[in-house]
Amino acid sequence: MSTGPCRWTFLEAAALAAASGVRWIGTAPNYDAGRAQSLLAGALAANPQVQVSTKVGYFTAATGGAATVQGVLTCGQAVTGHSLAPEYVRWQIRRNRLELRRDRLDLVLLHNPEQAMAGDRAALYRTIRDAFAVVEEEVAAGHVAGYGVATWRGFADAGLSVPLLTALAREAAGGQKQHLTAIQLPVSLVSMAPIELALDGRGPLRAAAGAGLRVMASAPLHGGELVEMAGMADLIRPGLAPAQACLLATASCPGVTDVLVSASSASPWQQAADALAAPLWTSPDSGRSLVYAPPPDPAAEQRMRAHHLRAAKALAATVEPGDEFWGWAGRTLGAPARTTAGAAAWLRLAVAPEDKASGKLWEGAWEAQHALGSLDGRRPALIGEGRMLWCSPTRPASCADITHARQLGLVKLLADGPAVEILADAGYQGLGAQTGGRVVTPPHRKFKKNAPDWYEEMYERQRKAHSSRRIRVEHGIAHLKNWRSLACHFGRREHMSDIVQAIAGLLSHQQTADLIPAQQM
Template sequence: MTLLGLGTYRSRDAVTSATIAAAAGCPLIDTAPAYGKGTHQAALAPVLKEHPRVRIATKVGHITTGQARTALACGVLIEAEAAARHSIAPAYVRYQVAMSRAELQRPVLDLVYLHNPDHHHDGDRQGLHARIREAFTALEEARAEGMLLGYGVATWSGFRDGAFTVPDLARLAEETVGGPRTGLAAVQLPVSMVEIDPIRQAIAGGGPIPAARGAGWEVWGSAPLHGGELPARINDQLADYIASGAVPVQAALMVAASTPGLTGVLLGTTSAGHWRQAAETVTGQRLTPLRLKDICDLLQPVT
């Protein structure tokens, strides 16, 4: 069964969204220090306190202007990183893990992702991999100190653009500890009728999703509605082709949730009713791989 987690990237009211999802049994809330212009993590803390069983996934990478100024003053960020508003440098990783624990009021974080570690990637894979390895080392140290349970990589285009592969990430994590027993536990990537390549690859047994699941990691699909834009691009005929009687939102979620090997998808919400309907779709009957392949073949000329 595919899980439905709450994604807060586009939430205008993270507290309401989290309250709705947590009350409905949502297993995981995904956030980041920069979400909500830097306000979401602190806002989520009371909801997380009321629902201690809800897992929390946060990130290290993107930084707001205010956060960059503070980190510069603390000496954990250099000017170039502050200007780029992005860093996975070890000093900043350690600093942001501590800040996230304080803001979320969770002494132990369930998951900490490197957030788009390929951001501003200049084609130097060796240099990028060295930076990821150093960040993994900082995360392993935090795990050893009991600050987090696991870590991973959340990327929009890293797998697609060839910046890294699942075996690359596994190797880099293993190099930090000298063996296979690492804290690398999850990846997050876009999976939708727009970002359809991971679905097509997974059906054929390739790509990052089955590779990550084969490594024993969680795989979370982000943006299943492509930032809310996708339903308007699905006409009634296409929705009905995907699943008889489905409306566009249901059709889009069904395609993403049916991806072989996917642990779950992340979705925002503003309504308890909408969340319930989405959960029923995501956790309900899945499309068969053959049916999913037919849909991918139909959509490929559009994507």
């Protein structure tokens, strides 16, 4: 349960949540103009079995004034409304314990740490490490059981990751046992990136599960917007209300351990409790989600598995033994694989309705053609995975790649379009934040010199992982550059754009011809 946007009395909400079997109540010192924790104290005292998660970071003007009077914050720090300075973290933890009337806090989360040092990741990492060190001291004193991070965009835009947080926690603990136990981030049918990454066996949810961390999914209804999306519920589980279906989809995501829900009255809260009380897994042992599960028809499930193996054979790939990953309502089947060269790959099979089986499963090229009006009617080329998708008009070499992308409208197209993943090189660093995480670039080097060993190891691992995934993109670009008309161009440069577009079309046709026989094998 979350007390953030809850509009009825906190005492009523907490009492009903506890009676419904809720294990956690999440709050923060800035909720309800700073009154939430004091209002919750009575309900928590009456239900000692309910664990409480609170935060440090954001504060109200009154709290900032009190911290200034006590010398914890300067006047300049107080007006920002957010701080993770070590002395403030220590002071706020003590204040949280007093307001909640609990000697020992079950969980303390750094509230949107990316706000502390926006744009300076090296300083951000130091700030998180120093705050972790303070909380470790509170753990040793018996005042806190565990800690973590609650972030809205940190995992997408600020370079946060579970391995990074774990490394910072180890450093903060000084080589002793660290007590990083949880992360909190938005997971919903709008904030789909964590779900999609989890289904591919990647991302913060999978990493947290592997590290044994609790994952608290916030904003599962995306501020109530998803409640209005009629027709979605039947795709998830017939008979559920839209809000119930959206909650079930979030709770069913691999890696999610808790869903933070707030309600404006008792009735919606009870509906949410009923939806989440339904079995989420097909069996206790398999750990598979009903939402992200095989098709309900066993024959369809067997056909998809057979075609998945057939595709692997046609592509000369070897599917690695281990878990298979089913997509939304059994519409995709993915699994880790290896190419003949031994490179890591991901093989995904998609299924479509019969009336679309001979057509395109994705309309991104059509949408791009209509969104990019500057292309003079040229249609972007759509080829299968690993093939050329689109080729822009040429620009002078003095025009940076990222500037060209912005001028063509690609940033807006990606930000407003469906959830996709674009593997870009370092020239596009910065677009990830502007496109909702759809553009993925190599990690930005934060330390110019004297980088700690843990950072060098993490940076090199992330850089190599991105490079190995992006190698197919470089191959596609190389195929285009190998054409003699481009490698030895002595004509007028104003014709270059037309020549590039023509060669791109020929290359797309050639790659499509190569792809179709492989699919028919």
